[in-house]
Amino acid sequence: MARALWLVLCGAGVWGCAAGGTQDAPTPARSERSEVMSPGRVSVDMFSGREPPAWALTTDEAQAARELVKSLPVGTHRIPDVGLGYRGFDVAWADGAHAKVYRDVVVLSQGERTVLYQDAGRKMEQWLLTGARSHLAPELFVALESQVQSP
Amino acid sequence: MVTVELDIFSGRPNPRWTLSRKEANALAERVRADPSLLLPMDADTGGLGYRGFILTVQDTPAAEGWMRAGLPSRVRLGGRFQPGAMESSAFLLHTAEHSRLDLRDPGEVLGVAEEGITMSSEVQGLYAACATSYYTTDTDFSFWNASAYLTYNNCYNYASNSRTNTFAQPGRASGSMYSAMTCANVGAAATRDGWQTACRADNNLNVCLVIWPNTDYHWYRLAVNGHWCHKPGQTAARNYDNSLNWITNPETCDRGGYTTFCGYYRGFNLTVS
Known part of the structure; x- marks a missing residue:
């Protein structure tokens, strides 16, 4: 009875139910992440606990970001497994394309296709960092900038 | 002599x-x-x-x-x-x-x-694992790293062994999330979720809290074989630190910018969100 009530209330969105479970008792997720509604969305992958800071791109910005990626030469280097700390920027476009940008590597994925790009001048990362300034709290931007610029 | x-x-x-x-x-x-x-x-x-x-x-x-x-x-x-x-x-x-x-x-x-x-004297002690502790695997992280869950669960989810897909935050489940990035503030929020410093009599997850000053928090959890494991945000859960070494001591492992070690906590079957 209790579970039936839970299912009804969760399905109605009354409770903030998100299925998950504990290890050794896996259950499927009940809620999906919302689709990108704006032309593009940038998030900073640097936290472990806090939610990644994110902001929407305008149409022009989304297009500029896409063109910037496409202007890069194809590369072979992959993004390393950084662990704790700054791990790059994530750019998601409304058409489902996604780019991961970390230092001189950009990984563009769309559907089943993934392409690695070499960004020797770190132009994409710098473009994203510049755009981050107006979207992040000052102290957070300083922390991000410090991480991006660290050797 | x-x-x-x-x-x-x-x-x-x-x-x-x-x-x-x-x-x-x-x-x-x-x-x-x-x-x-x-x-x-x-x-x-x-x-x-x-x-x-x-x-x-x-x-x-x-x-x-x-x-x-x-x-x-x-x-x-x-x-x-x-x-x-x-x-x-x-x-x-x-x-x-x-x-x-x-x-x-x-x-x-x-x-x-x-x-x-x-x-x-300020260190609570290594491996202060409780007499009755709950340990999960230190090598198989498929429960956490499958694509359906990977980016929706963070370090606190992993530490709590609770895959809520909500990128859980200390204190949110109890109605009062942390409000400052300090050991005291985040630790108090975790305590409101049910974490405690003393061992429970029934069962225990052994976890510890570290802080990237003014920026972020991170949690580790003790798994089998004396290995501490963790999940850095939306990335994969793992058993190694930033230097790619097994984590046998979270106080001295390579934690990147999370330089402040806050202390150890215990809990079990807690509700986090």
Whole structure:
């Protein structure tokens, strides 16, 4: 009875139910992440606990970001497994394309296709960092900038 | 003869001095009363800075008390992670004060050591695993790293062993999320979720909290085989630190910018969100 009530209330969105479970008792997720509604969305992958800071791109910005990626030469280097700390920027476009940008590597994925790009001048990362300034709290931007610029 | 070496330098030779017969006997009495004071030579006693004392004993009349007690001839005592040795460490440091040390700056060096001894009292202790602990695998993270869950669960989810897909935040489930990026604030929020510093009688997850000052928090959880594991945000859960080493000691592993170690917590079947 209790579970039936839970299912009804969760399905109605009354409770903030998100299925998950504990290890050794896996259950499927009940809620999906919302689709990108704006032309593009940038998030900073640097936290472990806090939610990644994110902001929407305008149409022009989304297009500029896409063109910037496409202007890069194809590369072979992959993004390393950084662990704790700054791990790059994530750019998601409304058409489902996604780019991961970390230092001189950009990984563009769309559907089943993934392409690695070499960004020797770190132009994409710098473009994203510049755009981050107006979207992040000052102290957070300083922390991000410090991480991006660290050797 | 009992020689004491203050293990504190990285480049320079450590300062050494010899105990008097009276001091050696007093030390032997301390160790006989509490054998856990002594640590093996390969014990992890800290990184840069104060790392405790190394005792070397030669069979001479001055070391009679030590030899009679059957104590080892070369052994460690004290260091960053042995709060129980604080008093004996202070005793040993005191014996240096009237010794002729080959140091340009004995006052400063002994001051640093004294600070290290004091700070060791703030460490809750390694592997303070509770008698009844719940351990998950230290190698198979498929439960966390499948694409359906990977980016929706963070370090706090992993520490809590609760895959809520909500990127759980300390205090949110209890209605009062943390409000500042400090050990006290995030720790209090976790406590509101049900975490505690003492062991529970039923079962325990052993976790610890670290802070990237003013920026973020992170949690580790003790798994089987004495390995600490973690999930850095939306990335994969893993058993290695930023230097790709197994994590056997979260206080000294490579934690990147999360330089502040807050302490250990215990809990089980907690609700996080």
